[in-house]
Amino acid sequence: MALMYNRKETKDKIVIVYKYQALWYYILIVVLIVGVINQFVGLILLPFFIIYAMFHIFGKLKPGKEIKKAMMNSKVKMSGNRFSLTKPLTFEISKN
Numbered sequence: 001m002a003l004m005y006n007r008k009e010t011k012d013k014i015v016i017v018y019k020y021q022a023l024w025y026y027i028l029i030v031v032l033i034v035g036v037i038n039q040f041v042g043l044i045l046l047p048f049f050i051i052y053a054m055f056h057i058f059g060k061l062k063p064g065k066e067i068k069k070a071m072m073n074s075k076v077k078m079s080g081n082r083f084s085l086t087k088p089l090t091f092e093i094s095k096n
Contacts, residue, residue: 004059014093016063021082021089024056067091 006017031049035042070076070093077092 004056005063007063012095014066014095016067016091016093017080018060018082018089020056022085024052025083027052063091067093 004018004020006015006019008015008017027049031042031045034045067076070091075094075096077094078090079092080087080090082089
C-alpha cells in the first residue's frame with residue numbers, strides 16, 4: 001500500500017519517505033478530543049478513524065521490513081520528523 005509512503009530507488013540508494021506520518025497523530029488527537037467533548041460525534045468518527053488506522057498500519061509493513069533489514073546491516077540514515085508535515089520522516093538506505 002504505497003498510499004502512506006513514497007519509495008524512490010536509484011543505483012546507489014533507496015529513499016523511503018513517510019509523507020502522512022504526522023497526519024496520523026493529528027487525526028488521533030482530533031478524534032480523542034472530539035470523543036471526549038461529544039461522545040455522539042466521536043462515535044460517528046470512530047469507524048473512519050479505524051479504517052484510516054488500518055491503512056496506516058498495513059501501509060507501513062512492507063517498507064518497515066525493508067528498513068529493519070537495512071538497520072541490521074547499518075545502512076540506514078534517518079532524517080525529518082514524524083510530527084512534521086513539511087519535513088516528513090525519511091529513511092535513506094545505501095546499497096553499498
